[in-house]
Amino acid sequence: MATPEIIEAFQRAGQGHVFAFYNELAPAERERLLADAAEIDLAEIARLHKTLVADGASAALNLEGLAPAPYEPLPENGGDTDAWAAAKTAGEEALRAGRVAAFVVAGGQGTRLGYNGPKGSFPVTPLKNKTLFQVFAEKIRAAGLRYGKPIHWFIMTSHANHTATEAFFKQHDYFGLAPARVHLFRQGRMPAISPDGKILLETKSAIAMSPDGHGGSLRALQRSGALDIMQREGIDILSYFQVDNPLIRIIDPAFIGWHLARRSEMSSKMIPKAYAEEKVGHFCTQNDRTVVIEYSDLPMEMQRETDPATGKLRYIAGSIAIHVLDTQFIRRMAGGAAGGHEVALPFHRADKKIPTIDADGNPVKPDKPNGIKFEMFVFDAVPHAKNAVIIETRRADDFSPVKNAEGLDSPKTCRDDQLRQFARWLKQVGAPVETDATGLPGITVEVSPLFGYDEETFAQSWDRFPSKPAITDGLYLE
Structure with a gap:
């Protein structure tokens, strides 16, 4: 819609206040406001207000037959x-x-x-x-x-x-x-x-x-x-x-x-x-x-x-x-x-x-x-x-x-889960890796997805090694 049409549409929908300060805005500010307005489906907003706000949308979820x-x-x-x-x-x-x-x-x-x-x-x-x-x-x-x-x-x-x-x-x-x-x-x-x-x-x-x-x-x-x-x-x-x-x-x-x-x-x-x-x-x-x-x-x-x-x-x-x-x-x-x-x-x-x-x-x-x-x-x-x-x-x-x-779902827990996965893959191919009761290794290793992105692809890449790398702290496989 052209500029006047957008403003008129908002006025017809009872939302004309959005442009209350339009005449005092700089050209770049007017463009931003119009761009925001152009994204809005006014009929959708009216429907959502009626169904989710005016008619009361806080009713409990129907759990019958769940x-x-x-x-x-x-x-x-x-x-x-x-x-x-x-x-x-x-x-x-x-x-x-x-x-x-x-x-x-x-x-x-x-x-x-x-x-x-x-x-x-x-x-x-x-x-x-x-x-x-x-x-x-x-x-x-x-x-x-x-x-x-x-x-x-x-x-x-x-x-x-x-x-x-x-x-x-x-x-x-x-x-x-x-x-x-x-x-x-x-x-x-x-x-x-x-x-x-x-x-x-x-x-x-x-x-x-x-x-x-x-x-x-x-x-x-x-x-x-x-x-x-x-x-x-x-x-x-x-x-x-x-x-x-x-x-x-x-x-x-x-x-x-x-x-x-x-x-x-x-x-x-x-x-x-x-x-x-x-x-x-x-x-x-x-x-x-x-x-x-x-x-x-x-x-x-x-x-x-x-x-x-x-x-x-x-x-x-x-x-x-x-x-x-x-x-x-x-x-x-x-x-x-x-x-x-x-x-x-x-x-x-x-x-x-x-x-x-x-x-x-x-x-x-x-x-x-x-x-x-x-x-x-x-x-x-x-x-x-x-x-x-x-x-x-x-x-x-x-x-x-x-x-x-x-705490929960943090960079540390994610890092540890990645280490557990890498250690598990290494153990499955017979590599010597010491882990605690949760499967967390005592060393830091990393496997690039380009080497293996699941246990099957990891094992296939590992088998291609003519001589297996030493499992030491800082090992990176790609």
Whole structure:
């Protein structure tokens, strides 16, 4: 829309106050305000205010008919060995055919880690201090080499870190990946509103905008043209993961194979919860659909329920934000009602303290929540997927996120988990490594994903050594 049309549209929607200070702004400030406004779907904001605020959206979640979701257990936990082998073979065929791409949600900053920069540029490995982005890039490179088909990598940034992320990849020559196969695009944003539905201004020239949640990644894939690139390249399977988990097997042929075998539109990995109070989502079934219930929404008495026969937790399947999605399913979910589709991801409200300005343009720093932010969660797509499948994975092979500066899920716990993995691989090939009762070695070693990104590829690389290297502190294998 042209400038007058945008302003008129806001006035018609009862949001004309957004431009209250427009005439006193400098040209660059006007451009910024108009750019913010152009991102906003005013009809969507009106609908969200009505359904999530005015009509009262704080009603308790409906848990009627909820039950633990079934999943495919690993062979060592009773799973079908032949089915797992067949899944791996099918996944490898899809990889050799170039049908698979990787997709990371990387809009976060390293603020909680005390780090100033995109979270993906945070160093995490125990010896070389490789960044999250480098670890992922090397895993993607290694898989491409293994299956004879370079893998495209889609990276969703945010408005806050896009420029810095782009510069980081250029500075490091895309970590050996072809720049044409690395696709960066920005996450969508949503404006914050007041309880009476008015869009909040952060300053006279800026709307209070915030990212639309990891569920917004589906819309962003559509709006950025990423799905069109995939269609052009013959890619119909997307491996989804989040930026804070360096242990993940980004390209997992067995996972891809289960997805294909079940004709699933969206598949998920689970880990058995370590204890009832562990803060992960729960895979459940409700009304014949697979759903994910957040730990904050599932009553603690249900989280603590055990199976009388096994003594294990009933709601044991923990969600770790690792998915495989069909690209056509993404397109359908991204279109939503506006695209003529019957379903769209729901928004969730979050009441927040939002710095804003008053009617005279003076800054206001609230001491209690004064506004509402809206975000979407990617796991809300699961109930809409045909034949949703959940497979079990090993925590030690797939999940050790870096979220907090200290304590649980910190750089130290992640570093130790990487060391345990490297030590386990070395032991499996007969290398002498001393570890404590938890599997943590007394020395610092590191394995590049280009040497081995799982126990199988590690063993194959190790076998190629004519003379085995000494297992000493500082050993690096690439």
